[in-house]
Amino acid sequence: MITIQGKGASTGVAIGPLYYYQRAKSTIRRYQIDDTEAEWARFKAAQEKAIEQLGELAEKARVEAGDEAAMLFETHQMMAEDMDYEEAIQAAIQEEKHNAEAAVTDTAAQFADMFATMDDPYMQARAADVKDVSNRIIGILTGVVQGGINSPVPVILAADDLAPSETVQLDKSKILGFVTEGGSGSSHTAILARTMGIPAIIGVGSQMKPEYEGREVILDGNTGNVVVEADEATKARLLLKMEEQKKQQELLNQLKGLPNETKDGHQIRVYCNIGSPDDVPAVLKNDAGGVGLFRSEFLYLNCDDYPSEEYQFEAYKKALSDMGGREVVIRTLDIGADKQIGYFNLPHEENPAMGNRALRVCLNRPEIFHTQIRALYRASAFGKLSIMFPMVTSVWEVREAKKMCDRVKKELTEEGIHFDEDVQVGIMIETPAAALVSDRLAKEVDFFSCGTNDLTQYTLACDRQNDDLGRFFNPHHLAVLRELKMVCDNAHKNGIWVGICGELGADLKLTETFLAIGIDELSVSPRAVLPLRQKIRETNVAAVKDKIIADLLSDEGAIVG
Amino acid sequence: MKSFEYTITDPVGLHARPAGVLAKEAKKYTSIISITKGEKTVDARKLMAIMGMGVKQGDTVTVTIDGPDEETVAPIIETFFKENF
Structure with a gap:
């Protein structure tokens, strides 16, 4: 049994096999282009496609997690069509003759850096948004589909930190809980986990190792504990806790809004x-x-x-x-x-x-x-x-x-x-x-x-x-x-x-x-x-x-x- | 040219979403709308540049509206600031 201490960001107990989030390879090809107009048109098409996808994601998020989650994708849409961002990409393509993938990658790094070095934590966190938007455009340009969960059974999902668009695109019926290496209580993963009502443990750092993949883990979102291959006693205790929470939830569904009234009124x-x-x-x-x-x-x-x-x-x-x-x-x-x-x-x-x-x-x-x-x-x-x-x-x-x-x-x-x-x-x-x-x-x-x-x-x-x-x-x-x-x-x-x-x-x-x-x-x-x-x-x-x-x-x- | 001063009351400052809505709004008009804080002035149509100014709660910014439709646009933008920042 291995116990890892993280920070509980969404309460609840979950048990299941550990699964590492598969991310599309982010290495891109770089090359000089001749036809700058054609390359610029290629970028514009990818940008348009990205804005369209983000609109769909906003609607999906609105249904699954509410208006606040939807706004996030609307903001991403606006970032994708930001004038300075677009101009920087245009300059890289038309003046420096970079291919669109390289132009987007470099511009994203430049804007993410600007946010990351600001002294305000809210603005620092926006660096992830710029990268997320840019990765989407690059994904469209290269034709690589973002990674998902390739497992027949529901899993505990592990990742370094999930971008908001990654979280919302996941097949929710396959996720029992989240564990992330980084992240904060106000990160998108944490917020979405809470709205979905499943446990999330963040900030486990390097304690989480890829070789745990496929092993049975138990998350306790109340204490921030991740237990890999729990012994009998620990497992029994946590399963009991899970059972209690399930009962509480059932009671809530059954009794919420009803008066505290006896049979005789x-x-x-x-x-x-x-x-x-x-x-x-x-x-x-x-x-x-x-x-x-x-x-x-x-x-x-x-x-x-x-x-x-x-x-x-x-x-x-x-x-x-x-x-x-x-x-x-x-x-x-x-x-x-x-x-x-x-x-x-x-x-x-x-x-x-x-x-x-x-x-x-x-x-x-x-x-x-x-x-x-x-x-x-x-x-x-x-x-x-x-x-x-x-x-x-x-x-x-x-x-x-x-x-x-x-x-x-x-x-x-x-x-x-x-x-x-x-x-x-x-x-x-x-x-x-x-x-x-x-x-x-x-x-x-x-x-x-x-x-x-x-x-x-x-x-x-x-x-x-x-x-x-x-x-x-x-x-x-x-x-x-x-x-x-x-x-x-x-x-x-x-x-x-x-x-x-x-x-x-x-x-x-x-x-x-x-x-x-x-x-x-x-x-x-x-x-x-x-x-x-x-x-x-x-x-x-x-x-x-x-x-x-x-x-x-x-x-x-x-x-x- | 019209202008007004505004002190940010929102705890997060000029944050992403309303700044994005402002950028969209600003594109609708002929007038150029710009935001000045200290020595820095940015075009209100540029979302990331606005965010990059790092305007915080309590900061005072000057908003300038310059163009043929400035008379109609200025009050709209001022209301927008009051409602969102």
């Missing part, structure tokens, strides 16, 4: 947990209704010093606008305990889970909190924002946090900065204290979201990171479920909504219980959205509700307490 919102604006595409791809937990810690973890208001504003704004008006619940800074950041200089604690963390840090260090709340309200003008405070235990903490929101709103009004007046403010319920006083907390906020990881750890006084405590750490414990029911009841009595954003939300064994106690929203990782939707659609709440509630309240019975 009860609807529930399914949202996603994310850690940065980069996760938004996965949220949309899995058809979630919104973001139920946006962890803002990444902004702080990515910096060497406190992130500025502007930096935070841009990140929140991006997530909100990319979500296109769907709700995004952003949780304010949650550090301390297992998440430490050097520049905060938080003193070492003997018992960090019980220590200076999350909202406590924010209330103790109002200047940090102020920056974040300002960035959030400014971003609220660009989408549907909700703000959520983590690690609440008392009513006064919530009031103090809300005071900060009021202060910021007043400042922004005075400064004439636009923000959304209707931003919802909510809290996480992740301590037993918050659950027990949730009737009072409900009067202070617009929503609750239960963080079941911490709620379980604090309720059961059990460290979830301690491997020796596995059998003591039970998120299905009656105490946790009773707390959730209590929180639900208190929320609904006060007319506010309640969600779950901990890992438990995606636990399909508890979906019926959550529906029975009246949870309004479940926020889960993007890949868990569709399995959850499927489970919800199979459930009949009315039929199971009474029994589940009775079990929760019973002093003996099925649920472990």
Whole structure:
């Protein structure tokens, strides 16, 4: 087994024989010509033919990969008829008496050089376009057809780097995935692979060797791994991953656009947990209704010093606008305990889970909190924002946090900065204290979201990171479920909504219980959205509700307490 | 002769496709349309020369329209710049 590390440019797993892209030989004959007019006419005919082919390719690309891919070939058409390009070729033919193939080759090199030496990466990448267009004209002049895939079975296609016209002309039914030696994430191969929905791994360099041709390889576009002749265990693992992705895709085809509605007509919102604006595409791809937990810690973890208001504003704004008006619940800074950041200089604690963390840090260090709340309200003008405070235990903490929101709103009004007046403010319920006083907390906020990881750890006084405590750490414990029911009841009595954003939300064994106690929203990782939707659609709440509630309240019975 | 100044707002600058459309557009008119950045002036009909100028976001260029139909062409070209660059 040989493992090669490249860069994943399009996700997915594929398995198949490796096949090297066959390229037409690019060596051309050079000779002096006598009849310059005839040679010029020969070039003009080839140029016309190339423009015609590019027009056809543009249409093919439009159907297969969309308008953007089509535009590329339209640009190529324009390059083929560029005045300077044409004049340079004309001069080479008519004045220097070069044959058309040589004239095109030399002119292409000259223009490609001009682009390659520019200091802008976008323009540098255009060098490949000039060569691609020129190779097409040369191909027509010499009568050599561009190489394709000469294999009876579908293959993993390897190449140094594929030109856009090469990619679009390939027989798609023969390709399972791409591996290229060079290339960047924004290269045409990568873009087309993503649109086609097949894996691509780029930048493997010289690790890929021609002698691997014909051997079985597995591509994992998520990790950028190329495995040649995988051993049994690796193969089994990757095949399982491929199977899972296939299932996910099937679920998507089946369930996309359908409501999260039970058999008896009860609807529930399914949202996603994310850690940065980069996760938004996965949220949309899995058809979630919104973001139920946006962890803002990444902004702080990515910096060497406190992130500025502007930096935070841009990140929140991006997530909100990319979500296109769907709700995004952003949780304010949650550090301390297992998440430490050097520049905060938080003193070492003997018992960090019980220590200076999350909202406590924010209330103790109002200047940090102020920056974040300002960035959030400014971003609220660009989408549907909700703000959520983590690690609440008392009513006064919530009031103090809300005071900060009021202060910021007043400042922004005075400064004439636009923000959304209707931003919802909510809290996480992740301590037993918050659950027990949730009737009072409900009067202070617009929503609750239960963080079941911490709620379980604090309720059961059990460290979830301690491997020796596995059998003591039970998120299905009656105490946790009773707390959730209590929180639900208190929320609904006060007319506010309640969600779950901990890992438990995606636990399909508890979906019926959550529906029975009246949870309004479940926020889960993007890949868990569709399995959850499927489970919800199979459930009949009315039929199971009474029994589940009775079990929760019973002093003996099925649920472990 | 008519001319206007324009500051590029597109993050990629004078990139390939709109520059190509501009080149095509420029061929339709009798007037010669040229783009000047600093000391360099190029004919707007020449796609690769325009791209070769390396005009970036934030750069200001002067666009000149010179010929019998300049009165009609100038506003069309100005709108084109606003919409595409």
